[in-house]
Amino acid sequence: MHVLDRIERKVLLNAPRKQVWEALTDAERFGRWFGVALEGKTFVAGQTIEAQITYPGYEHVVWKARIERILPQTLFSFWWHPFAVDPNIDYDQETPTLVEFTLEDRAPGILLRVVESGFDSVPGVRRQKAYKMNSRGWDEQMSNIEAYLNQAGPKRTP
Template sequence: MTENEPSVVDRDEFTVRRTITIAAPLEKVWAAITEVEHIARWFPQAAVLDGVAVGAGGVFTFEGYGDVPVQIEELDPPRMIAYRWGSDSSRDLRVDLDRSTVFRFTLEPVATGTQLTVVESGFDALTDPATSMENNRGGWDSELDELVAYLEGGS
């Protein structure tokens, strides 16, 4: 499995960032971050999206956290998708635009496969930005390692 550096918190910008390399073609990585049948194999335990288009909504279900509302904010296939999610939202399964963060996946082909960068921003809108950034830093380390294992494992 490809070894990658851990996520980094930028406390001044209220962001968490991680760049990884995956030994898989861009199209395969794109499918893994946009198609629910793939998303649920590495990220949440279950994923529902009502489409892959700006404004499309859905729910990601995480063990221990329950249902988290998501909404696609930006889309530039097959290079970038940004999801807004209810990290600090009420649990009515709608994203609260004032109490949520956005995570943006950007893909670039490289000689060894695909470079994926995730940047999650907007933590300054949450109740406890420092704790949320640290929790999500650890989350991105774990989840993106699972993505690498999923795509490089041939599943």
């Protein structure tokens, strides 16, 4: 089976652009729907961030990402190692994949697109599994951000 180099998912979110953007780029909010303990942390382009995963069954895993770009209300991207869940593997020796979130106006809300690319660089012994697990994972995460935004509702900031 040939594994493609990229995973792409889209979800139409019935929420204001600002609210979608904050759910992506406010580290604490991101952590709430993504399943990472990011309380007190901030996403800063060029910096690496690490935090405990809170998703059931993966609490032993540390989520690690290097923030690539933050283009206000348009693009948020980071590098990470896909399905990096084995504590006995030094994933830092591998080439990471790039995760890019883009926002686009699409009536009646915001089209959120996520693209994870670079699977061709993941070592062959784990490439297919990483691709398969992240394909499923992105399906779930698109549902998670949608549920998070629906539950959060429109909020006014002072």
